[in-house]
Amino acid sequence: MAWFTRKKQDDGVAAVEAPVEEEPRLPEPPQLDASGLRSVADHLAYLQSLVEPLRPFGMSLLEAWDQVMCEDIDSMINVPPNSTAKIAGYAVRAADLVDDEGHLAPPLEIVDLDVERLPVGGAATVAPGDVLPRGATAVLPATFGTVEDGRVRLIERVSDGEYVRAAGEHLRFGTRLLSEGDVLDDRGIGLLASAGIDKVMVRPRPRVVVVSSGEHLVEPGPSVQHGEVSDANSYMVAAAAKAAGATVFRVAVHSNEPDAIREAITDQLIRADLVISTTGGRREDYEAVVDVMSELGLVDSVNVAMSPGRTQTFGLIGEDRVPMLMLPGNPVSAYVSFHAFARPLIRALMGVRAEHRPVRAIAAQGMRSHRGQLHLLRGRVTMEGSIRHVTQVSEPYALAELAGANALIVLDEHSEVVNAGEAVKVWLLDEDE
Amino acid sequence: MAWFTRKKQDDGVAAVEAPVEEEPRLPEPPQLDASGLRSVADHLAYLQSLVEPLRPFGMSLLEAWDQVMCEDIDSMINVPPNSTAKIAGYAVRAADLVDDEGHLAPPLEIVDLDVERLPVGGAATVAPGDVLPRGATAVLPATFGTVEDGRVRLIERVSDGEYVRAAGEHLRFGTRLLSEGDVLDDRGIGLLASAGIDKVMVRPRPRVVVVSSGEHLVEPGPSVQHGEVSDANSYMVAAAAKAAGATVFRVAVHSNEPDAIREAITDQLIRADLVISTTGGRREDYEAVVDVMSELGLVDSVNVAMSPGRTQTFGLIGEDRVPMLMLPGNPVSAYVSFHAFARPLIRALMGVRAEHRPVRAIAAQGMRSHRGQLHLLRGRVTMEGSIRHVTQVSEPYALAELAGANALIVLDEHSEVVNAGEAVKVWLLDEDE
Known part of the structure; x- marks a missing residue:
């Protein structure tokens, strides 16, 4: 990965100067817009430029x-592997059947069918289905000649390929x-x-390690206490990475201690093609991970012109510069960011051209967006005949809203209002529809 | 599986007769049509009636x-697990704040917040975010009372739920x-x-064992000899079963010897939820397997009103009556039969309602069918905007034809001619579009 190794000094002039020990850093990121935001397309392209497909x-x-x-x-x-006779007769070289003046040639000598290669002027007796000896180019039907003294006297001729079922037909x-x-x-x-x-x-399936941190998170169970939250994001994202085609490992530290987070990440780098970080929704959960990422590698933190999912952090971590994507803590932001950025990166590791593939659906209701940002609303697509319709799903409980959705409605930077009955772009969330 | 155990003799009259040792057999199959064919729908429903979902x-x-x-x-x-105060004040029972005449009640006694349960007439001092003691139904804001001698004199009242972020909100x-x-x-x-x-x-993923037989078949490799065919069907069907969600084992015997086929099948019954047989295209390959199936279990062999894939054999094999589906030898017939019958059976084992889910597409060309049979043509679906179009794929080499298709075009028993531009039903072959 050439961008963080120092450039070779090629020319004599430069070579005599003292080499400057530059800090390794990520390549120049894309320009921000007037609001200080990076577009979704620019951010995705930038991340993709930092990730290489896995070795096949x-x-x-x-x-x-x-x-x-x-x-x-x-x-x-x-297929079939050999040329065979379609009819009983003689395997011949069609060129042997005529003389230089174009008349029927003199009788051909009958040779054994097991011959390595049909000699010039030879004919081998074949039944239908028999493999022709090498050199034979046609089958002379038995009725096209008469046998005399171990020779075939010609009555008619055939051309190359006639009465032959050809190898590779x-x-x-x-x-x-x-x-x-x-x-x-x-x-x-x-x-x-x-x-x-x-x-x-x-290319093998990418190995994705989902690292869950945040000190108020606990493993799912019936005894969640005050101040604790059952960890949902890491399970949801791990399953989403499976759905994207990855082999997934989930690791939970449930702490904001830098040492614990650092150890969890560095322990996983050996088996990770991509690390995805999930946390709880608190600001300090997020910052604890970003701090460790910055210490372990080269990090890009940016506000992206996307809602939800504005806050995005990516890094190349450890000596091997393993890509690591940190998802926002809010479950909806995390899931939407997964589809906007993590899924395309997983696909890029697999060597699949990693574009978002929207399909169109008819909006069943009016929808609003803000110009200048990509909005990803939760939607439910249904089929009416062969036409997709999509309704916006909105629930007070974020995870119920996600569970009720089967699509993300994509309102791009240029849209403000979508009226009922207009076509909108959607990303379908399930593979089979 | 009740259908092959002998019926109990319930009534006295029958009981005195000598019990008839009936051969176990499959339940009565559906009626054939006037041409001696079973409809695809009837055949599928019959097979589904013989298969039970796996134990969860x-x-x-x-x-x-x-x-x-x-x-x-x-x-x-x-979620959240506890009710908490939204504001600084006193956790109270709202009912304690008024007397029987509806006037403000006498002062409440301040109790410790750690109290197991808020006593009647008690008030516990809370900061925003504090968990309310059990029994508390509201938070009285600090400004709604004055403290005198360890008691809260009321200035205003609150109702149940006020200033509370409720557990389970x-x-x-x-x-x-x-x-x-x-x-x-x-x-x-x-x-x-x-x-x-x-x-x-x-329900766990069904374990599907694909048993490949047929004495002219060989494993894929660069040295296929005359009379040999590289075994494609079993690989294709094993992958199709994976795509349907099964865990798949492939076993090749490449022989028509009854002993070899019998051993291959019976060895696999222990780990199979469904056995699928594939062969080469020769009649004797097919018959060799049907003979062994008939010997090992209860078998239904029938001509189905479907093209391709007319010849269908199904059985319940061995002591455990493991379902076994035999696919025709022709690659196209095998693949089409897989989608018509094997895939729905795999889904039925998974407990998924196992219907064919056709979608509609616009025929890009005219197509012909025969009334009275379900035709499954190979097709290629492309999207034009949000509309699916489908072209028929037809290639001299069967496996190239299949590889060029991404859909099966379903022309049902009632159709004879489809004109270009008309809508037809298709089964999509790939999960993700």
Whole structure:
């Protein structure tokens, strides 16, 4: 990762000057807007520029299911593997059947079908389905010749390929089957297996470690005391990371002690392709984590033109510069930020082009937004015939609101009012619809 | 499973007759139509009647992600857990503030805030955020009384709940959160965790064993010989079963020997919730498996009014009557049959209502079907704006055709011709669109 290593001194002039020990830092971040905010698109692009896809490795077909191919794959075999006779007769070289003047050639010598390679001027007796010897280019039907003294006297001729079921007729050796970047689905697996391929290079599932901190948080259970909050964010985000295709580990420290948080994070760096931090909703929970991140790595803290989810912190942590995303403490902000930034990063690690893919739905009610910010409202999409409709979900209890939603309604920086019946963009939250 | 145990002899008359040892058999199958075919809907309903959902068991929240809940779940806690003061003053019972005539009551006695339960006529001094003692129903603001001799003389009154942030204000103990049959998604996990729940009863992922047989099949590799076919069906179907949510084991015997097939199947029954058989395309491959199934269990072989995928065989195999579905040998027929019958059975084992969920798309071209049969054409769905369009995919090589498709176009028993621009039903093959 070249941006935090010092540039080599290439030219003689620079080399004689004393090398300046620059502090490693993140590359220049995007410009802020007039309100001091970074746009969602800029922030996502910046984070993506700091994360590289995981190194691919070879996996068996079934292990590789639903993962992203890192190579173009061509057929290893011909299907069918050999050229065979469609009819009883003689395997021949079609060119042997005519002389230089274009007349029928003299009789061909009958050779054994097991011959390594059909000699020039030879003919091998074949039954339907028999594999042709190498060198043969056609089958001369038995009725196109007569046998005399171990030779075939020609009555008619055939051209290359006639009466032959050719090797590779269904699938030819070398045919491009799947390309780099394709997700390997069940039909793709069938196609590769049929083409003799049992292993492919894919990017592994990213290992995401969700670190939960915040001293008032407790593990879910029936005995939550005054001042305690049952930790929901880390469970929700861990499940969301699973849904995004990651292998997920969840670690809870439930403390704001710098030592405890530092230890939890550094212990996990060895197995993490991405660390995601969740906390409770208190300001001090958030700051405790940001302080540790700043101490362990290179950190970008910024206000993003997004609601909810304005406060965003990202870092490259530890010697290996492991990406770490800190989600806001409010459950709705955390979940929305996950979809805006963490999910695309997980997909980027997998080598999937990590764009938000909105679909359109008809707004069932009026909705309001503020110009200059991306609003992500909680919505419920229903189908009426083949048309998606979306209603805004709003509940006093944040986690009930999220549980009632199946989409995020995306009102972009340019929108202020959406009227009922107008189309809006939504991000669907569940894979199967 | 009651249908293959002998009926009890309930009435005296029958009891005196010699008991007839009836062969166990499957329940009466649905009627065939005039062409001797069983409708797809009838066949699916029949198979579903022979399969029971798996027994639920308790799993931690993250393990249970994306599985089907087998219980209604209510909140275990109040959020917040305790009622607290919103303002500095006195925790009181509002009923103590007025006498029988509705006038302000005599002064209240100040008691310690740590009191187990607020005594009648008592008042406990509270700061904002303090937990109210049990029995207190309101907070009397400090300005609503004066303190004299350890007593609060009342100036104004308050009603129940005033100046109190009530326990359960966000989420009340006992509130229904999720219901049996719901799929546990990430937001649901967040909601449950916030409500003190760390474990839920779900149905486990079904264990599907794919048994591949057929003596001309070989494992995928670069050296397929004449007469051999690289085994694609079992890989494709195993991946499709994964996509349907199953835990999948693939076993290949690549033989038509009854002993080998019998051993492969019976070895797997111990770990299988469903066995799926795949073969090559030859008739003898298929018959070899049906023969073994008939020997090991109760079998239903029928022609279904479906194209492709007309030949269907299902059985309840071994002492435990493990469901086993045999797919046709042709790759397209196998894959289509998987979606028509195996996927719904896997979903039924998971306790998901196992219907086909077609969506509508605009046919980009004319299509033809035969009245009286359900046709499942291979299609490619693309989005134009928010509208799905579908083109028929047709390739000489069956596995390339499947790999080029992302949908099955469903032309039902009543349709003969679909014109370009008309809406057709499609089953989408990929979870995420």
